[in-house]
Amino acid sequence: MAMTWKLLKQLRPPPYTATASTSLHRPRFLNFQNATRLFSDQPPLPPPSGEPPPIPPPQNSHSPSPSSLNQAELAKFAAIAGTWWDSEGPFKPLHAMNPTRLAFIRSTLCRHFRRDPLSARPFEGLKFIDVGCGGGILSEPLARMGASVTGVDAVEKNIKIARLHADLDPVTSSIEYHCTTAEKLVDEQRSFDAVFALEVIEHVANPAEFCKSLSALTVPDGATVISTINRSMRAYATAIIAAEYLLHWLPKGTHQWSSFLTPEELVLILERASISVQEMAGFAYNPLTGRWSISDDVSVNFIAYGTKTETATL
Amino acid sequence: MNSLIRRKLVENAYRLKLSHKGFCTGAAAKVSSSNGAQPSNDHVGQQKSSNKSEPHDIAIVGGGMVGMALACSLARMPMTKHLKVAIIDSNPALSNGLSIKKEDPPDARVSTVTPATISLFKDIGAWKYVEQHRHAYFDQMQVWDYTGLGYTRYDARDVHKEYLGCVVENKVLHSSLLSCMQDTDFQKTIYPSRLSSMALNPGILSMGMNSTSSGLNERGNLAKLDLSDGNSLYAKLVVGADGSKSRVRELAGFKTTGWKYSQNAIICTVEHHAENRCAWQRFLPTGPIALLPIGDNFSNIVWTMNPEEATDRKSMVEDDFVKAVNSALDYGFGPHPKSSNFGSGGIFSWFKTDTTICANECFKVPPKVMKLASERMVFPLSLMHANNYVSKHVVLIGDAAHTVHPLAGQGVNLGFGDAFSLSRIISEGIAVGTDISEVNLLKKYEAERKTANVTMMAILDGFQRAYSVDFGPLNVLRAAAFHGAQYIPPLKRSIISYASGDQRLPIFS
Ligand SMILES: Cc1cc2nc3c(=O)[nH]c(=O)nc-3n(C[C@H](O)[C@H](O)[C@H](O)COP(=O)(O)OP(=O)(O)OC[C@H]3O[C@@H](n4cnc5c(N)ncnc54)[C@H](O)[C@@H]3O)c2cc1C
Ligand SMILES: C[S@@+](CC[C@H](N)C(=O)[O-])C[C@H]1O[C@@H](n2cnc3c(N)ncnc32)[C@H](O)[C@@H]1O
Numbered sequence: 001m002a003m004t005w006k007l008l009k010q011l012r013p014p015p016y017t018a019t020a021s022t023s024l025h026r027p028r029f030l031n032f033q034n035a036t037r038l039f040s041d042q043p044p045l046p047p048p049s050g051e052p053p054p055i056p057p058p059q060n061s062h063s064p065s066p067s068s069l070n071q072a073e074l075a076k077f078a079a080i081a082g083t084w085w086d087s088e089g090p091f092k093p094l095h096a097m098n099p100t101r102l103a104f105i106r107s108t109l110c111r112h113f114r115r116d117p118l119s120a121r122p123f124e125g126l127k128f129i130d131v132g133c134g135g136g137i138l139s140e141p142l143a144r145m146g147a148s149v150t151g152v153d154a155v156e157k158n159i160k161i162a163r164l165h166a167d168l169d170p171v172t173s174s175i176e177y178h179c180t181t182a183e184k185l186v187d188e189q190r191s192f193d194a195v196f197a198l199e200v201i202e203h204v205a206n207p208a209e210f211c212k213s214l215s216a217l218t219v220p221d222g223a224t225v226i227s228t229i230n231r232s233m234r235a236y237a238t239a240i241i242a243a244e245y246l247l248h249w250l251p252k253g254t255h256q257w258s259s260f261l262t263p264e265e266l267v268l269i270l271e272r273a274s275i276s277v278q279e280m281a282g283f284a285y286n287p288l289t290g291r292w293s294i295s296d297d298v299s300v301n302f303i304a305y306g307t308k309t310e311t312a313t314l
Numbered sequence: 315m316n317s318l319i320r321r322k323l324v325e326n327a328y329r330l331k332l333s334h335k336g337f338c339t340g341a342a343a344k345v346s347s348s349n350g351a352q353p354s355n356d357h358v359g360q361q362k363s364s365n366k367s368e369p370h371d372i373a374i375v376g377g378g379m380v381g382m383a384l385a386c387s388l389a390r391m392p393m394t395k396h397l398k399v400a401i402i403d404s405n406p407a408l409s410n411g412l413s414i415k416k417e418d419p420p421d422a423r424v425s426t427v428t429p430a431t432i433s434l435f436k437d438i439g440a441w442k443y444v445e446q447h448r449h450a451y452f453d454q455m456q457v458w459d460y461t462g463l464g465y466t467r468y469d470a471r472d473v474h475k476e477y478l479g480c481v482v483e484n485k486v487l488h489s490s491l492l493s494c495m496q497d498t499d500f501q502k503t504i505y506p507s508r509l510s511s512m513a514l515n516p517g518i519l520s521m522g523m524n525s526t527s528s529g530l531n532e533r534g535n536l537a538k539l540d541l542s543d544g545n546s547l548y549a550k551l552v553v554g555a556d557g558s559k560s561r562v563r564e565l566a567g568f569k570t571t572g573w574k575y576s577q578n579a580i581i582c583t584v585e586h587h588a589e590n591r592c593a594w595q596r597f598l599p600t601g602p603i604a605l606l607p608i609g610d611n612f613s614n615i616v617w618t619m620n621p622e623e624a625t626d627r628k629s630m631v632e633d634d635f636v637k638a639v640n641s642a643l644d645y646g647f648g649p650h651p652k653s654s655n656f657g658s659g660g661i662f663s664w665f666k667t668d669t670t671i672c673a674n675e676c677f678k679v680p681p682k683v684m685k686l687a688s689e690r691m692v693f694p695l696s697l698m699h700a701n702n703y704v705s706k707h708v709v710l711i712g713d714a715a716h717t718v719h720p721l722a723g724q725g726v727n728l729g730f731g732d733a734f735s736l737s738r739i740i741s742e743g744i745a746v747g748t749d750i751s752e753v754n755l756l757k758k759y760e761a762e763r764k765t766a767n768v769t770m771m772a773i774l775d776g777f778q779r780a781y782s783v784d785f786g787p788l789n790v791l792r793a794a795a796f797h798g799a800q801y802i803p804p805l806k807r808s809i810i811s812y813a814s815g816d817q818r819l820p821i822f823s
Contacts, residue, residue, distance in 0.1 A: 087752075087753070087754055095754065096754075098746070098748075099742075099743075099746045099748065102746035102747055103745070103746055106745060106746060118392040118393070119392070120392070120393045120394070120396055120744050120745075140747070140749070141746060141747025141748060142747060143747070144744075144747035144748075144749070145746075145747040168535035169535050169550075169749065
């Protein structure tokens, strides 16, 4: 039966066999670890070199559109911008999560816009904006699903990568990419049928103001979709997370946890921005398959879809 | 916090059901060139080049049974029916719409399709065409052994099914799929040619930005296929459905694992006096012989033996061959097994047997063969498995990914399983806006099918080794295995279920 064995060996090697029992004992922990390792494979953070000069987080309440930029965060993304489309690179978790979050978007927005859920391009004719689009991991599928997509990001390098990659496929080459911020687009009085900010809010300077900008970009009765990491994860912070995430990723002294939101807080600040959350879901990570699935456990990563209730008064 | 509205989300709430409504009928396939073999076809050049410049979403290389099953399935699913698909095959049946008649003589090449395959064929609307031609459902299966020690009978009723499978000639399956695809308004182009070379341009950004941006053009994310008639085409995804000697597999550099057995199989169709409704298999000292009903008064024979014997039996006069077949299926090599051999003590007394044997489970002698109804074909037994099924832009299905010997008639069922799995995964990918050439998407297909295929191949390999050699002690074990299978219903049930394609084998559970 040597041949049989040879054949059987061709099945995927079960990488988790050795540790399967441990991982099953601590599923939460693994969830957490994987969720927080969104960018953990990055090379050691280069010291934020003078370019661009770090400006202090702006708290200028007098300005009509306070900046959402958090320079320390942006420097991290600029440093690894070349790896956006390497599905085994630092952004692997975003790639892995993508089908799952798009399934949520498809099902909620087909209902919202009364589109045929069996259509290959259900969002045909709708204007979407992807705020903090990075390399375009979300923008491209949205374009393939028929939407007219605008992607914006505060990091110029990201926009360049996004442009190059989208041009590889005629279906995605119609995406408009700009290096700008949500608040600048508000100033330009742009508006969209649906506004997306996935895995961005935890990196911005002022989440509440940021949500107001997102709301201002949404047409009345439009949709807003936001996803982020749950702050309550802090409860699970262990040595590994502290080392790999807190110390590695975030320069010491950043009060980063405080910009992570709980689902309740997100609902609240969205409500203050005239967005009423209709549905919320969590993402569960299965360490055995390496796949994400939608669950009602919002304790780790979560995604919310809301509708613009009235014209926001900013 | 009560302001939190949390609704339970059912994943895949938007079930990707097949839509059976509104198919345009009679939309004939676009044929890129009416006589592809001729080099001087400038008169169709206009039409051809318009086809050519437009890149295809999917190029299916090989329009055999498995390639056509994929095309049909894509044509029928709401998420994929808009795809632009090219089918490359020089088989004239594809472009001319081969017409087969019910009264045509039977072919030697048949397939036993499992209930799982049948229901997939029904889903895509191809089974009704099969039913218009010769086919044979069978609800019984008898497996026994020349030593007279053991036998087992399987009955569809044991697994609460109407039938265990259906035997259909390959040409019937192929033309049914073709008719089924012709029923849709699927945007397909048939290239009556063969793939000669292929250029895969990996997206320059896939490995990061280190590669230069100069190589960027609008074809950057496409594979280029060159055909033997000088045509070429571009596609996002190339599906290798080009059989066991797959050119796609070779050009994409997939490695294979495989081995030959020192055995050959003779395949032919024979005629009886009356209709056969049972699938028969007897293990002989030289290897198994199987007699499968194929409808009307015909049966198909797959007889395994050593290569010299096979050559002899292929060339011997028809009467002698028929005699040899009848002997092999009856008293040749040894006595009929008697159910009373076991059950009461003896070396098998440790089997706690449930001895309620119903009448129809008693040993039966297969119907006599009257004469040959087709040529005799001989081919070597081998197993081949591609170590990978996917890479960026390329995916293998059917015999291109795995070839099994026809012992269990599973070859094409595995291929159909591949075709339907791939079309479903492409459909799920499109639903969430995924690029269909994305390796991560294709890997899902590979993971799903490798398990199923390798499991089946391991079983066939095990069968082959256990049943092809005549070792004294092994016969006893073999008899015990039959005995066990006959009397331990759960085991027997799972064997039937697995062979009929609706269950993962319990060894992995
Ligand atoms: C003699 C014989 C008897 C068999 N008997 C049985 C049986 O009883 N039961 C059973 O289940 N299985 C049997 N099999 C196996 C079964 O036929 C295969 O599993 C099945 O045909 C696989 O289908 P496929 O579409 O993957 O490949 P094929 O049927 O091999 O189709 C491949 C197609 O690709 C085309 N092609 C090849 N190269 C190129 C190229 N370079 N460019 C374009 N097109 C190309 C060919 O023209 C062909 O149409 C038998 C096989 C053989 C050889
Ligand atoms: C984790 S990535 C998410 C990328 C993308 N939304 C996705 O989910 O695939 C966060 C992105 O937000 C961008 N970003 C951070 N702060 C921003 C801001 N204030 N305005 C616009 N983009 C910002 C970063 O440059 C980075 O590309």
